[in-house]
Amino acid sequence: MMEEMTLADLPEVLQIEEESFASHWSEKDFRFEMTENPYAKLYVLRKDGKIVAYCDIWIIFERMEVASIAVAKEYRKQGLGYQIMQFIDQKGIENGCEFAFLEVRESNLPARELYKKCGYIDLKVKRDYYQDNHEDAYEMMKGLA
Secondary structure, eight states: OOEEEEEEGGGHHHHHHHHOOOOOOOOHHHHHHHHHHTTTEEEEEETTTTTEEEEEEEEEEEEEEEEEEEEEGGTTSSSHHHHHHHHHHHHHHTTTSEEEEEEETTTTTHHHHHHHHHOEEEEEEEEOOTTOOOOOOOEEEOOOO
């Protein structure tokens, strides 16, 4: 069951973040999301008392942005990503969002397949999107209404 992320969750979340992304967010980035970004809503998923996944979504009027989602390495390929995406869609619907958007690295085939399975479609390619290696990103979207 997903629950709201707290500042006390940051050490576990940062560990998942660092093992999941070459260019990862810092503790400062997460603190900003949690305390200063009025659009951000962050959630964690626990199993046996341990955080195994998290997500950060932005609710901006009728639009939802999936800012980040990650599952701990040892818990991947167990359907948790799909479960979290269903939760995210529900949060968007509850908040009156008509569309959901996200960006994903061109090389992140498992994530792209997950998003397609969840009903997201490729909208456009954003050239040179990622600063760490200048990789392109796919912007994907899904209608929620």
